[in-house]
Amino acid sequence: MTSVLNFYERVWRLTRQIPRGRVSTYGLLAKALGQPRAARAVGNALNQSPGMPQVPCHRVVRGNGQIGGYALGTAAKAKILRQEGLQIGPKNKVVNFDKVLYTGFFKK
DNA sequence: ACGGTGACGCTCA
């Protein structure tokens, strides 16, 4: 049967686990949800996520290290990430992407 | 039920 939580809610819940100063990717989130092909849907979920709550959707980036999209614009996203101590290089790529990538999602 | 949409990812050229 379908889980108690819908897809979007599960995406938001996982996203909360990403620590400050680190990032994860849409694809990894999808995998953690048990649907490795749903990276695109994950992006939709974060886009639709209410801005208020503690869902750090700005910490979710592309698999290649580029920061990807953001409801308030990629510029705003880059700014926030810099405020959290991350460095954004040319082409909007996260510097030391492999070092700050978070993959330790807790299964739920 | 069906086709369109989009904060993606992988495969080449």
Added chain:
DNA sequence: TTGAGCGCCACCG
């Protein structure tokens, strides 16, 4: 390395 093409998927009229 960089960009075009195409597949994928949950949602929305």
